[in-house]
Amino acid sequence: MTDIASEVLIERLAAWGVDTVFGLPGDGINGIMEGLRRHADRVRFVLVHHEEAAAFMATAHAKATGRIGVCLATSGPGGIHLLNGLYDAKLDHQPVLAITGMQETSVLGTGYQQEVHLDRLYADVADYNLVVDNPAQLPGVVDIAIRTAYARRGVAHLCIPNDVQVAPADADPYQHVAPVRPPATAPIYLPAPGVPRREDLRAAAEVLNAGERVAILAGAGALHAREEVLAVADVLGAPVIKTLPGKAVIPDDSPYAVGGIGLLGTKPGEELVEDCDTLLMIGTNFPYTKHLPEPGKVRVVQIEADPARAGVRMPTQVPMIGDAKEGLAALLPLLRRNEDRAHLDKYLKAMQRWRENMADLESPKRDPIAPQYLMSRIDRAATDEAILTCDSGTIATWAARHWTIRGERRFYLSGNLATMAPGLPYAIAIQHAFPGRQVIAFVGDGGFAMLMAEFLTAARHRLPIKVVINNNNALGQILWEQMVLGYPEHGVRFAEPASDFSAWARSCGAYGRKVTDPGQVDEAVRQALAHDGPALVDVDVNPDEPPMPGKVSHDQAIKFAQAFLKGQPHKAAIATTLFKDKISQLGW
Numbered sequence: 001m002t003d004i005a006s007e008v009l010i011e012r013l014a015a016w017g018v019d020t021v022f023g024l025p026g027d028g029i030n031g032i033m034e035g036l037r038r039h040a041d042r043v044r045f046v047l048v049h050h051e052e053a054a055a056f057m058a059t060a061h062a063k064a065t066g067r068i069g070v071c072l073a074t075s076g077p078g079g080i081h082l083l084n085g086l087y088d089a090k091l092d093h094q095p096v097l098a099i100t101g102m103q104e105t106s107v108l109g110t111g112y113q114q115e116v117h118l119d120r121l122y123a124d125v126a127d128y129n130l131v132v133d134n135p136a137q138l139p140g141v142v143d144i145a146i147r148t149a150y151a152r153r154g155v156a157h158l159c160i161p162n163d164v165q166v167a168p169a170d171a172d173p174y175q176h177v178a179p180v181r182p183p184a185t186a187p188i189y190l191p192a193p194g195v196p197r198r199e200d201l202r203a204a205a206e207v208l209n210a211g212e213r214v215a216i217l218a219g220a221g222a223l224h225a226r227e228e229v230l231a232v233a234d235v236l237g238a239p240v241i242k243t244l245p246g247k248a249v250i251p252d253d254s255p256y257a258v259g260g261i262g263l264l265g266t267k268p269g270e271e272l273v274e275d276c277d278t279l280l281m282i283g284t285n286f287p288y289t290k291h292l293p294e295p296g297k298v299r300v301v302q303i304e305a306d307p308a309r310a311g312v313r314m315p316t317q318v319p320m321i322g323d324a325k326e327g328l329a330a331l332l333p334l335l336r337r338n339e340d341r342a343h344l345d346k347y348l349k350a351m352q353r354w355r356e357n358m359a360d361l362e363s364p365k366r367d368p369i370a371p372q373y374l375m376s377r378i379d380r381a382a383t384d385e386a387i388l389t390c391d392s393g394t395i396a397t398w399a400a401r402h403w404t405i406r407g408e409r410r411f412y413l414s415g416n417l418a419t420m421a422p423g424l425p426y427a428i429a430i431q432h433a434f435p436g437r438q439v440i441a442f443v444g445d446g447g448f449a450m451l452m453a454e455f456l457t458a459a460r461h462r463l464p465i466k467v468v469i470n471n472n473n474a475l476g477q478i479l480w481e482q483m484v485l486g487y488p489e490h491g492v493r494f495a496e497p498a499s500d501f502s503a504w505a506r507s508c509g510a511y512g513r514k515v516t517d518p519g520q521v522d523e524a525v526r527q528a529l530a531h532d533g534p535a536l537v538d539v540d541v542n543p544d545e546p547p548m549p550g551k552v553s554h555d556q557a558i559k560f561a562q563a564f565l566k567g568q569p570h571k572a573a574i575a576t577t578l579f580k581d582k583i584s585q586l587g588w
Contacts, residue, residue, distance in 0.1 A: 003169035005135035006035030009099075009160070012139035014042040015187040016146050018070050020061065020432060021099075022046045022054040026074025028101025028114070031165025046432065046461065048425075049453035051078050055085020055098065056422045056451075057429035060389070062094040063412050064430045066224075068146055069094070075101040075162070076114030079121070084419055086125045086155050091416035092220070092245065093153035093306075097145055098122070102131060104163035118159050128156040132164055136172040136182045143185040150189045153306070194323025195330050196303070204301045204318040205334035211278030211299065213343045214238040217261075220245035220415065221283020221305060221324050228328035229282060230256065236280075237338040239347040241269045243284050244400055245415035252405045258347050259354065259550070262291045264400040267550040268350035281316075283324040285309045287416065303327045354550075358401055368542035369518045371395075371470050375402035377525045378440060378468055384409060386438040389426035391447035392418040394476035397547035399442055421450040427465045428458050438466070438529065445471040445499055445538075452504060458534045459508040466528050467505075467536040472543035473498055480546055488569060493543070505536035515539045 058069030079100040089096040128148035145156035233256040259266030281302040304310040310319035362376035384407025427441035505512025528535035
C-alpha cells in the first residue's frame with residue numbers, strides 16, 4: 001500500500017506524543033481519516049456530534065494534561081464550527097492544533113461548493129496558520145505548528161486540501177528554482193528557562209519584604225505551583241486570593257485561602273483587595289480591573305510567563321518574567337519571614353464567617369431547591385480526586401463558592417471567553433485523559449441544551465462521566481446582569497414545557513433521573529456518582545435565587561432597586577428568595 005501524505009501528518013502527531021484527535025469526518029478530510037485508520041494503533045479518533053465540541057475537548061485536554069490538544073474538522077462549515085472552542089483555547093492560553101480540510105487545489109478560487117478560505121477565517125484566532133500546498137512541506141510544518149502552539153500558548157492551524165491529503169507521501173511535484181530544500185525538523189519542544197533574572201528577584205524581594213499587609217493573587221498559571229505558593233504565603237503572612245480558573249492552586253480549607261474576587265468572589269477577598277498595601281500577582285492576567293486595587297495605592301510584584309502580559313492590568317513595580325513554580329522557588333530564599341500574623345489572622349477569621357454564611361445557604365429545607373444545596377451535595381459526595389468541569393453563568397457562582405478544593409481535586413471552565421456549553425465536552429475529554437478519575441460536569445440547562453448530543457458521545461464511548469444539571473429554566477446570569485443595570489428582565493426565561501433532560505440520558509442507555517423535591521437531591525447525586533457508567537441528574541432549582549456578589553456595592557444595590565421599580569416581573573419571588581437567604585444566614 002502506497003504511503004499517502006496524511007500518514008506523514010499522523011505519524012508526526014504521534015511522534016509529538018499526540019494520542020487522541022477529537023473531530024467529525026467529512027468529504028474534505030477523507031484522506032486524513034484514512035491516515036488515522038492506518039495508524040489507529042497509535043492515534044485514536046474520538047468521533048463527536050458537533051465540531052464545536054471537538055474544539056472544546058481539545059482545549060480541555062490541553063488544560064488538564066499540559067499537552068497539546070488536537071481537533072479535526074472538514075472544509076467549509078466543519079471548520080467554521082470549530083471557532084468558538086478555538087477562541088476558548090486562545091483566550092485561556094492553551095496549546096491546541098486545529099486541522100481542517102480544503103477543496104482540492106485545482107478548483108480553489110472558482111467558487112466551488114463549501115469553498116471557505118479557513119486560513120483567512122482563522123487569521124485572528126491562530127498564532128500559526130497555514131494552507132499546506134505540497135506534501136513535501138510535511139512533516140516540517142507539523143513540527144513548526146506544534147512548537148508555535150506550545151511556545152505562544154495558543155492555537156495553530158493546518159489547512160490541508162484534499163488532493164494533497166491523498167498524494168503520495170514523497171510527492172514533490174514542483175521544480176525547485178530557489179537555493180532551498182524542505183527543512184529537516186524534529187518533534188522537539190524545549191520551554192524557555194523559567195527562573196526570572198536575578199536582579200528582578202532581588203527587586204521583588206525588596207518590595208515584598210517591605211510590605212506590611214501583603215496579599216497574593218494567584219491564577220491558572222500557578223496551578224502547578226501549589227507548594228511554592230503556600231510557602232511564600234507562609235513566609236509573608238499573606239492571604240491568597242484565587243482567580244476562578246486558578247481555584248485549584250491551593251486548597252479552599254487552607255488558612256491562607258480567602259476565595260476569589262469579582263462577582264463570583266468572596267467578601268473577604270474583596271475586602272483584602274481594598275486593605276492590602278502590597279500585591280503579589282502569580283500566573284494571572286486577571287481582566288476585571290474594577291475589582292483590583294486602585295492604581296497607585298499598592299505596590300505590585302508580578303510573576304508572568306509572557307513579557308507582553310506583564311503589567312497590563314496594574315502599574316507593576318517589579319514584573320518578573322518566568323514560570324510560577326520556578327520563579328517562586330528562586331524568590332523564597334530572598335524573603336524575610338513576617339512574624340506579625342495579625343493581617344493573616346484577620347482574614348482567617350473573616351473566611352470562617354464567610355464559610356458559615358455559605359453553609360447556611362446550603363439548606364435542604366428550601367423549596368424550590370436552592371442551587372447552593374445542590375452544589376454542596378455534589379461537593380460532599382465527590383472523591384478527593386474528583387475533577388469538576390463547569391459552564392459559564394450562575395452555575396459558575398455556585399461552583400466557585402460551594403465546590404471545595406481539597407486533596408487532588410481540580411476545576412476547569414472557560415475562563416476568559418466565558419462561553420456557554422463547554423462543561424459537557426470538557427468532561428468527556430478529561431475522562432479520556434484520566435480514565436481512573438471521577439469526572440463531574442456541573443452545568444446549566446441553557447448550556448447543556450446547546451451541546452447535549454455529546455452526552456450520547458459519552459455513552460457510546462462508555463465514559464463514566466457524571467452530569468448534574470442545575471435547571472432553572474432560564475439564562476440566569478443574563479437575568480441578573482439585566483437587573484444590575486437597572487433594567488427589568490426580558491427574554492431570559494424559557495417558556496413551558498419545562499425540560500426533562502433525564503429522559504434524554506435514559507434514551508442514550510445511561511442513568512438518568514429528574515429531581516424536583518429537595519428531599520431527593522442527596523440520594524440522586526450519590527446514586528449517579530456510584531453508577532458504573534455515564535449518569536445524568538436533572539435538578540429543578542429555584543430560578544429566582546440571585547448570585548449576589550460577595551460584597552454588594554451601593555451602585556449595584558441602587559440599580560437592583562431600579563429594576564424592581566421599573567416593573568421586574570418576578571420581583572415577589574426574588575424578594576422572597578432574598579428574604580429566605582437572609583433568614584438562613586441568621587439561623588432563624
